[in-house]
Amino acid sequence: MNLVLFIFIVLLGFTSYYFGRKKAYTIQSTNKRLTALPQFYGYYLAIWCAIPAFIIYSLWAIFEPTIVKLLILSDYANQGYLDDELNLIYEKTKALSRGQFTGEVTSFIQTSSEKYLNLRSIAQSSKVVIVLCIIIASVAYAYKRISSNNRTREPVEKFFNAVLFTASLAAILTTVGIVFSLIFQTIDFFKVIPLFDFVFGTHWYPAKAFVRDSSEALDPTMYSDTFGAVPIFAGTFFIAFIAMCVAIPIGLMSGIYLAEYASYKVRQYAKPLIEILAGIPTVVYGFFAALTVGPFLKDIGTAMGLEVSAESALAAGGVMGIMIIPFISSLSDDVITSVPQSLRDGSYAMGATKSETIKKVIFPAALPGIVGSILLGVSRAIGETMIVVMASGLAANLTLNPLESTSTITAQIVVILIGDQAFGDPKTQAAFALGMSLFIVTLCLNIVALRVVKKYREKYE
């Protein structure tokens, strides 16, 4: 029913567009000058037809359940029920009316459920009637305005402005919402675990929190030495460091090759090929690291008499580096290509060779942009999850040995949130605290990176 109504409104909207345009042509045929192109008349009518109807429709959808609930529960008012019990009654009523209720049916609930069905059908039909009335009224109003050849261009333009504004507002509000959900959970977490212990503690062992019986009262002291984030922060930066050790030299050099040395033909094929790397899902990189690179490193290590864990920071970091190569290579290629040709000419004309020109003129000129691309790469490395979860192990060792396993913020969040979890439990909230710290770190990196890139742009444009 709702879907039918929805489609009906959309169809009416389209129809009114054609009516509006037709009206405009009629006005034109009487040799009057139109105030806008005919399609603006169409848009105007269509907007007036569909938008008020949709607004009423969605308001109805939002408020109908609440009002129905209030009406149902008004029968039970002043009978000494608690809020929870009232909710239960309402849920039972709904279930019964859908025929999904399996418990014992009391006469109270029977009556309520009949009343519920009744209310719903009244609501449904009155909704249709009201929406249709609204459509008729607003279309009539708009049609009258069109007929008297009123301005249509400005309202239509304002409407598109409003639509675009709403879209960007939605994006911003979502971000704000995510940040707030992080903040509140994080604050709850720090009510139990002192900030100091989290930031400077060197022992991360959330499994200790798994064994807590959640019906017991919360005893903060049992968590001392459980949520010390130093090992996983260290692990995160360590793996990111290994990744950048792989990604920066290879990415940068291939970027320079593509921008300066490669002939047009090579570039045409090589660039998309490198960018394919960016299209590989990270989970594929993950099992490449876990099943191919990890054992391979272990074999080599064993042959050399080193003790290598099958899940090592080196494997995860190395593969992560390969994943980041295309970002750095592609971005630095763009930056280097956008260094003005006049600088190259100036340097060649002084008798500099190609490599001298790149080293002494082009690279310094492109440096801010290159730094920006590297920082974006770092923030990706820090936020990367799948590869670490699969290839680097989950034990949060505090180590600087790349051959041992270590863990990162993202991997720990996965560990914490996999399986059953209780909200309001410090274990779960720890994930939010970690998420918050991760968010802050990558946000700072992105801000710095964007600043640097912007500064570079100002210089040459």
Add this chain to the structure above:
Amino acid sequence: MIKISAKNVDVFYGKKQALFNINLDIEENQVTALIGPSGCGKSTFLRCLNRMNDVIDICKVQGEIVINDFNINDKGCDVVRLREKIGMVFQKPNPFPKTLYENISYGPSIHGMAQSKQEMDEIVEISLKKAALWEEVKDRLHEPGTGLSGGQQQRLCIARAISVQPEVILMDEPCSALDPIATAQIEELIDELKKEHTIIIVTHSMAQAARVSQRTGFFHLGELIEHGLTDKIFKNPDNTKTQDYITGRFG
């Protein structure tokens, strides 16, 4: 005395021929102006003289260009040495995004001309003095070269070009991005520089060609129509096309 001698020079961009059989002798320690309408090939010819056309993939140069009895289009020609001997100043001032000092020391350092910091300081000072820029910038040698005004930037580029003591300086419309005052300063400078260097200047301004040059070559549609003493070209040209161009009937 003849410094550069171009013989039967053809230039192709891909399949399109840009220059047709150019024969031109450049006199030492004189200013030679190359004039002609846009797209006539005068800049292309200028870029042949220090093999800057090598930078353009599809560009092919044929014929002989002899400098100091040596054909620079020979296989054995060392482009680095050639460009050390033949400097170039471009249409748009293109200082490197480095300090003023580094802009000037760039050439001498890649050619290993200075053994010590002191020698380098000297080269920088002399070059800037020759380019008539020293007085304006001597207190801010370590500020970025891009911070100068357009005219100053162009003089910086000239200083950069003369820092390696080239025998020839090629100038590709060096004043087209500058205001009249800066232009006058550069023209004065060109007059000064010709004592030590041979100068070839491409220009769109006939008045500038008449003011600064001793000899002039007129290009049209990839051909060298006429060349000779500037006075003669401007007052009594042999070719009617030259006459038409100079009197402003086309171009």
